[in-house]
Every structure is written in structure tokens, then in C-alpha cells.
Amino acid sequence: MIDTKKFYDYLISKQLDFFAGVPDSLLKNLCACIKDNSDKTHNIITANEGNAIALASGYHIASGNYGVVYMQNSGIGNAINPLLSLADEEVYSIPMLLVVGWRGEPGVKDEPQHIKQGKVTIPLFESMGIEYVILDEDYENKIDYCYKYISENNKPIALIVRKGIFEEYKDIKETNKYTISREEALESIIECLNKDDFLVSTTGKTSREIFEIRERRKEKHSNDFLTVGSMGHTSSIALGMSIGSNKDIYCIDGDGSFIMHMGMFAIIPQVANKNFKYILINNGAHESVGGQATVGFNIDIEKTLLSFGFKNVYKATTIEEVKEYMSNLKEEKLQALVIYTKLGARENLGRPTISPKENKKEMMKLLKKDV
Numbered sequence: 001m002i003d004t005k006k007f008y009d010y011l012i013s014k015q016l017d018f019f020a021g022v023p024d025s026l027l028k029n030l031c032a033c034i035k036d037n038s039d040k041t042h043n044i045i046t047a048n049e050g051n052a053i054a055l056a057s058g059y060h061i062a063s064g065n066y067g068v069v070y071m072q073n074s075g076i077g078n079a080i081n082p083l084l085s086l087a088d089e090e091v092y093s094i095p096m097l098l099v100v101g102w103r104g105e106p107g108v109k110d111e112p113q114h115i116k117q118g119k120v121t122i123p124l125f126e127s128m129g130i131e132y133v134i135l136d137e138d139y140e141n142k143i144d145y146c147y148k149y150i151s152e153n154n155k156p157i158a159l160i161v162r163k164g165i166f167e168e169y170k171d172i173k174e175t176n177k178y179t180i181s182r183e184e185a186l187e188s189i190i191e192c193l194n195k196d197d198f199l200v201s202t203t204g205k206t207s208r209e210i211f212e213i214r215e216r217r218k219e220k221h222s223n224d225f226l227t228v229g230s231m232g233h234t235s236s237i238a239l240g241m242s243i244g245s246n247k248d249i250y251c252i253d254g255d256g257s258f259i260m261h262m263g264m265f266a267i268i269p270q271v272a273n274k275n276f277k278y279i280l281i282n283n284g285a286h287e288s289v290g291g292q293a294t295v296g297f298n299i300d301i302e303k304t305l306l307s308f309g310f311k312n313v314y315k316a317t318t319i320e321e322v323k324e325y326m327s328n329l330k331e332e333k334l335q336a337l338v339i340y341t342k343l344g345a346r347e348n349l350g351r352p353t354i355s356p357k358e359n360k361k362e363m364m365k366l367l368k369k370d371v
């Protein structure tokens, strides 16, 4: 294993001191260490991974220094456009170090949404013509190699990070002022739903908690589309479903996911039918991958949604408020509910035991029958 602080210090000793990216559970300790030791202009958690590539590019253009962009391999998709049309050697040729968490590495057990991404991670870099190095204990040599490569070739390079390689950095327990947990909020949302309402929930622990709540309530899962991957796209999936069906579709999003592709919220009110219901669980963090902050508490999400064209936006901080506003959401107009929750989840939280394909199949059967 690698001492996380020593790894960070070695990057700094090479003047690799400008960090940007979206956090990942495999990079949890590294992200905590960067946060603990860098100031906020030198560690920028971006809305999505493409933003981070562009940010590191601008920083390089202005300073001549090299940025470090961290991401989960799920984020490569968001990064491809600026990697190929901005940083690529056939365009502006911009050097930077990519630090990429390798979920779904072949041979390592992982969740369904990571399997294909894990398999194609290396081939994706190969086909983009991006050199890569797999990180191991000999990190000084690996960083030296990357540094030499980017400075000599003016190109990005990827440092691929396997599961469990970074040692535990001191566990910084983030807190906020809210009192209800995400799971409690989800439980009361589900209590308020009618039997023929459908929900689409975001990636991470939200969907895992919903799965377990349904198990506890001895209810089936076929009304819930548990979006296991595709971060930031939950609202678009729900919008598509609300157009394709006359059922009420409740989208349950997270603040990190909302911010990742917020542009879609300018589109939703232009086209959404009254059966699209939006609920955002705002804990101000990417809680599922280690609790790294989002700007969820720095921006006025309620006003933002109103300015995009939502008719009513409610803010709930207690279970009583969640229940009250859930009944308002049933009214036939475009409305949203933003629920503010504390951080944290149960230690023993499980994972859905039905496959995504099975989940989709059951849901489609049900929707078809009810049309």
C-alpha cells in the first residue's frame, strides 16, 4: 500500500499542486489528503470530469504548470470531449496528469455498472492515444515517469489506481447542521407514494437505501428504477419516462448528481408534463464516495429551480415537512422538493440483489400493463 500523505507530498515536490476533479471511492483517501493540505483555489471539485480537464488546461496555459485531474473511470466519458478536442496533441497539446480510479478492474469483484467500464478503461486510453501507467507501491518512479512524459511530450498521461492501494488517510468526519438522514427522508417519501407511482433514483447510496427500504416494507422493486450508474442523468431518465407514460414519475436525485449535469434543468420545465415530480436530497456532499463537498449548500437550489421554470419548490428539513410537501407534489403542476439531510449512511447498507436488466424488465411489464 501507499502512504497517502507521502504520495501527495511527492506530487507537491514536483510542483504538481493544482488539483481538480470529481471524487471517487477508490480515491477517497487521496481526495481527503488533497483537501486537508491544499487551499480551495488549488483543489477544485468540479461539476463533472470534463470541467476538470478544461480547468487544468486553462491553468496550464496561464502558468505553464501541470494540473492533476482526479476521477473515477466512470467519469472518463465526461472527460473524453475536452481530452480529444482540447488537450489532444492534434489540437492544443496540453500536458496534465490524470489520476483515475479503476472500478471494475477485470478479475476484481464489483457492481454491474462498473464491469464494462472496468474492462474498457485501458482500451479507452489506448484508443485516445493517451499513455497510461498503473500505480503501484513504487510510486516515486511512477510519478517521475509521468512527469517526464508530460513535460517532454506536452500530452496528458493517466495514472491508473487500483482498489485499496492508498492507505487510510486520517478519517475526517464531515458534518452539517441538518438532522434527518437520507434514509429517513427516503423512507417517508416512499410512505407517501401511491401504489402506481414510479420512481427513478440516482446512483450511489440513494438507490441502495431505496432497495433496502422496499425489502423492509416487503414491497416489490418493480416501481423503482434504481439508476446504478449514469451519474447526473437521473432527471433525464425520469423526464423520458414521464413523457412515455401517464403515471406519476418521481425523480429522486442527489446534489452532486444535480450539479453534474445541471444544464438539463433549463430544458425540463420547457417540456415536462405534470406527472414529472422532482425531489432532490441535498446533503452538500458526494456522500456515497467519501463525503467530499459539493456546492449544494453554497447555491440557492430552490431559487435556481424556480428560475428555470418550476412552479413551486419546497424546502424540507424535517420528516413532517417532507410528508407535508409530498402531498403538495401530487398537485398537477411542475414542482420540486429539496430535502436537506445530514451526512452518513448505515455501515451495513447492502446493494440491490436484482440485476439492472431484471429491474428494467419488471418495470416495463408493469408500465405496459397499465397504459
Ligand SMILES: Cc1ncc(C[n+]2csc(CCOP(=O)(O)OP(=O)(O)O)c2C)c(N)n1
Pocket: 022, 023, 024, 025, 072, 074, 075, 078, 182, 202, 203, 204, 205, 206, 229, 230, 231, 253, 254, 255, 256, 257, 258, 283, 285, 286, 287, 288, 289, 294
Ligand atoms: C460520471 C461519474 N463520476 C463519478 C462517479 C462516482 N460517484 C458515484 S456516487 C457519487 C456521489 C454522488 O453524490 P450525490 O449525488 O450528492 O449523492 P450522495 O452520494 O451524496 O447521496 C460519485 C462522485 C460516478 N459514478 N460517475
